[in-house]
Structure formats: C-alpha cells, structure tokens
Amino acid sequence: MKRASFAVVGHPNKGKSSIVSTLARNDEIKISQHSGTTNHANKVSVETARSGYELVDTPGFQRPAKVLNWLKQHANSADQRANAVARFIEDADCQKNFPDEVELLTPLVKGAAILYVVDGSRPYGAEYEAEMEILRWTGQPSMALINPIESDAHIEAWSNALAQYFKTVRIFNPMKADFEKQLELLAAFAHLKPEWSTTLNLVTEDLTAARLAQKENCSVILARLLEDLCLYQTSQKVLDKPQAEKIQPLLAKTYQYWMVDREQKSIQELFAVYAHFHTDLSMDRLNLPPDLFDCEQWYMWGLSKQQLLTVGVITGAAAGAAADMMVAGQSLMLGAVGGGLLGLGSAWFGADKLVDAKLKGLPLGGYEACYGPIKNKNFPYVIIGRFVYLYQQVSQRNHAIRKTMEINSIALNEQIKVLEKSAQKELHSACDKLVKQKPVENLAALLAPLFE
Numbered sequence: 001m002k003r004a005s006f007a008v009v010g011h012p013n014k015g016k017s018s019i020v021s022t023l024a025r026n027d028e029i030k031i032s033q034h035s036g037t038t039n040h041a042n043k044v045s046v047e048t049a050r051s052g053y054e055l056v057d058t059p060g061f062q063r064p065a066k067v068l069n070w071l072k073q074h075a076n077s078a079d080q081r082a083n084a085v086a087r088f089i090e091d092a093d094c095q096k097n098f099p100d101e102v103e104l105l106t107p108l109v110k111g112a113a114i115l116y117v118v119d120g121s122r123p124y125g126a127e128y129e130a131e132m133e134i135l136r137w138t139g140q141p142s143m144a145l146i147n148p149i150e151s152d153a154h155i156e157a158w159s160n161a162l163a164q165y166f167k168t169v170r171i172f173n174p175m176k177a178d179f180e181k182q183l184e185l186l187a188a189f190a191h192l193k194p195e196w197s198t199t200l201n202l203v204t205e206d207l208t209a210a211r212l213a214q215k216e217n218c219s220v221i222l223a224r225l226l227e228d229l230c231l232y233q234t235s236q237k238v239l240d241k242p243q244a245e246k247i248q249p250l251l252a253k254t255y256q257y258w259m260v261d262r263e264q265k266s267i268q269e270l271f272a273v274y275a276h277f278h279t280d281l282s283m284d285r286l287n288l289p290p291d292l293f294d295c296e297q298w299y300m301w302g303l304s305k306q307q308l309l310t311v312g313v314i315t316g317a318a319a320g321a322a323a324d325m326m327v328a329g330q331s332l333m334l335g336a337v338g339g340g341l342l343g344l345g346s347a348w349f350g351a352d353k354l355v356d357a358k359l360k361g362l363p364l365g366g367y368e369a370c371y372g373p374i375k376n377k378n379f380p381y382v383i384i385g386r387f388v389y390l391y392q393q394v395s396q397r398n399h400a401i402r403k404t405m406e407i408n409s410i411a412l413n414e415q416i417k418v419l420e421k422s423a424q425k426e427l428h429s430a431c432d433k434l435v436k437q438k439p440v441e442n443l444a445a446l447l448a449p450l451f452e
C-alpha cells in the first residue's frame with residue numbers, strides 16, 4: 001500500500017514546522033519566531049504499529065510572484081502546468097534564484113499532497129494569491145489550514161478566500177489542538193486521496209490504541225515508583241551509638257539523593273512515553289519529611305562464629321593499617337564502605353576496637369543505623385499526586401511547544417489534597433500497605449483509573 005505524503009507549505013513564519021512537530025509528535029523539529037527558520041525540505045516519518053505516513057516540512061515562499069511569472073512563460077495551457085512546475089525544480093537557474101521555492105515544490109512534484117498554512121490572526125491579502133496559484137499548478141490534492149497564531153480575528157476573510165483555491169479548509173492550532181482534533185485532521189487527510197485512505201485509517205486506529213497503551217504504561221511506571229520509594233531504606237552497620245549518630249547526616253544525604261533521583265527517573269520515563277525528549281521542566285523537588293533517622297531503628301547485630309573467625313584472621317593480618325581495615329570491614333559484611341562514608345576513614349570504623357575485640361575474644365557487636373523508610377501515611381499520596389498531575393500536563397502537551405514546562409506548586413498541592421479525599425477504598429488500602437512496607441497486589445491496575 002502506498003504511503004501518504006503531505007508537504008506543509010506556505011508563507012514563512014506561519015507555523016508550518018509547528019504543525020509538523022505536533023502531528024508527528026516530534027519535538028526535535030526547529031521552530032522559532034525568526035522568519036526563514038526552515039530552509040530545506042525536511043521529511044518527517046510518522047510511524048505507527050501497522051502503518052505510517054510522511055510529512056514534509058518546507059521553507060516558506062520567498063518570491064512567489066516571480067516564480068509564477070516563470071511558470072506562466074513555460075506553460076501555455078492548463079494541461080502543461082504540472083509539467084512546468086516539474087521543469088522549474090530541475091532548472092539550474094531556478095535552483096540558484098529561487099532555492100526556497102525549489103525546495104518546497106520538489107516534494108509536491110514527487111507526489112506529496114499540499115497542506116497550505118496561513119495565519120488567521122493576520123489579515124488576508126492579495127499577495128498570497130501567487131503562492132496559492134502556484135500550488136494549484138502542481139495539480140496535487142490539497143487542503144488549507146488556518147492557524148490562529150495570536151487570535152481568530154481574520155478567520156472569516158481567510159476562509160472565504162481560501163475556499164476559492166482549496167476544497168477543504170480547516171482551522172488547526174498546533175499549540176492547542178488536542179489529540180481528538182489531531183485525529184479529526186488525520187481523518188480529513190484520508191479523504192484527500194482515495195488510495196491513501198486505508199493506510200491513513202490504520203494510522204488513526206494505531207494512534208488511538210497507542211494512546212491507551214501510553215496510559216497503561218504510566219500506571220506501571222507510577223506503581224514501580226511507589227513501591228521503590230515506600231520501601232527504600234538506607235542503613236549502615238557501625239560499632240556503637242555515637243558512631244551511628246555521627247553518620248546520620250551522611251545517611252540522610254544518601255537517602256534524600258536516592259529518593260529524589262528515583263522520582264526523576266520516573267519523570268523521565270513519563271516524558272519518554274509521550275515522546276517529549278527536549279522539554280525543560282521546572283517543578284519543586286520532592287520534599288521528604290525532615291527526620292527519618294530513628295534511634296529506635298538501631299538494631300544490635302552480632303556476628304556468627306564463622307564471621308568471628310574471619311575477624312580474627314583478617315584483623316590479625318591487617319592490624320594498624322587503616323586502608324586494610326576497610327577491606328576487612330567489607331569482608332566482615334559490616335556494610336559497604338562506599339561513597340561519602342569512605343571520607344570518615346578508619347576513625348569511625350574503629351580499627352583499634354576490632355583488634356581489641358579480637359584480643360578480648362567476645363563479644364563483637366554493634367549497631368545498624370537506619371534511615372527510612374517513610375511511614376508517613378500521606379507520603380504515597382504526595383507521590384501519586386505529583387506524578388498524576390505531571391502526567392496530565394505531559395500527555396496533553398503538543399510537541400510544537402518549546403517553552404519550559406512550569407509546574408505550579410499550588411496547583412500541585414491542590415491536586416494532592418483532592419486526590420487524597422477522593423481516593424477510593426482500594427487505593428487507600430494500597431497506600432496504607434505501602435507505608436507499612438507490605439506488598440500490594442496489582443498496584444498498577446489500582447492506579448489505572450487515575451490516568452483516565
């Protein structure tokens with residue numbers, strides 16, 4: 001089956017690239033307020049599970065009146081017009097004098113249909129007629145899109161004028177058009193050329209199915225995030241209580257860093273699900289309850305006979321050498337002495353004490369200093385609220401939008417409150433289990449309604 005292809009053409013700076021970006025869900029396409037941003041035809045493939053189509057972003061018309069003159073000199077009657085356009089793009093002088101028109105007409109000569117874009121917030125003028133006339137000469141199926149960039153002040157005048165050149169005229173705002181509107185436009189594309197309708201209808205079906213799968217994906221991402229954040233605990237085995245107190249700030253840092261980082265990872269996954277790879281996000285960092293270091297959570301630990309034996313061997317060999325004591329610590333499973341903890345060196349590890357312990361034989365014991373997990377009942381709701389709110393923004397964000405995504409913390413807090421109040425019984429009980437570090441079956445399915 002032949003793939004549909006659409007060249008998006010028009011005056012410079014009317015939102016052609018924005019339309020391509022939104023329809024193709026591609027946020028890499030260059031868009032800017034400077035006229036002439038696109039200076040080469042850029043083919044963008046839209047791939048779906050079973051089908052696809054092609055959009056060609058093009059530079060704007062620069063000298064349409066001159067181009068139309070050239071064409072008129074090369075065609076005496078209507079039947080020669082398409083051929084004159086084909087000669088125009090091949091002509092070396094034209095390529096030199098009218099590079100933008102050659103770029104934008106080439107895909108049309110190769111069989112692409114026309115999507116002619118105008119700005120409905122600016123008045124109509126006869127100067128557009130040369131470009132519309134040129135497009136008509138190509139003989140390709142066509143549609144006009146009115147993009148109300150700043151307002152819809154001149155839509156009516158535009159509609160009247162465009163109707164004389166194009167059978168189909170639609171209003172389409174690439175910044176605001178939601179998923180339904182995008183599908184409606186796709187349905188109109190399918191009517192442009194009968195031989196494309198099958199593949200384009202498949203595209204619509206695929207996109208609809210993909211949209212559902214994206215939501216499911218989001219509930220899985222959130223479920224994993226919740227489980228990880230609610231279970232996470234960082235701990236370090238130490239010899240005595242003062243040491244445990246000493247490493248508290250370090251544990252706190254490790255813990256906070258891990259939690260924030262873990263949430264960030266999920267946010268990245270969320271953006272990736274919706275193919276937003278270049279969005280800057282401004283959102284308050286995840287705030288954790290201040291004091292998770294609980295002295296009650298220090299556990300006495302003892303070593304097995306086998307381990308005691310190892311203490312003897314290793315400490316005997318390494319006595320006095322701080323660096324070697326670290327190694328000894330690891331082999332004794334006193335906890336990984338990694339990252340920041342290394343900085344504390346043998347002082348906290350207590351080489352002498354180990355040796356002492358060996359000399360005295362028994363007992364060799366210590367404490368386990370723990371940080372986390374969070375037992376605050378509200379915590380899962382905070383995570384859910386943040387994620388669902390972000391989901392709402394990301395899933396509705398059109399790919400033509402380039403500005404930073406600002407997540408307002410007041411709106412975010414409101415969302416969390418509303419969510420907590422309205423959460424159904426099942427969700428409440430799931431959250432309750434999570435903060436008790438109990439497993440929740442089918443968590444993703446329980447969360448799914450939040451993504452409706």
Ligand SMILES: Nc1nc2c(ncn2[C@@H]2O[C@H](COP(=O)(O)OP(=O)(O)OP(=O)(O)O)[C@@H](O)[C@H]2O)c(=O)[nH]1
Nearest residue numbers: 012013014015016017018031032033035036037038
């Ligand atoms: N507010 C708003 N801005 C828009 C809309 N469409 C386009 N713009 C802005 O208009 C400017 C031009 O958009 P582009 O998509 O780069 O226009 P273009 O027709 O591809 O421009 P050239 O490549 O220079 O011919 C950018 O700053 C867009 O952000 C719209 O519907 N609403």
Ligand SMILES: [Mg+2]
Nearest residue numbers: 016017037038
């Ligand atoms: Mg452009």
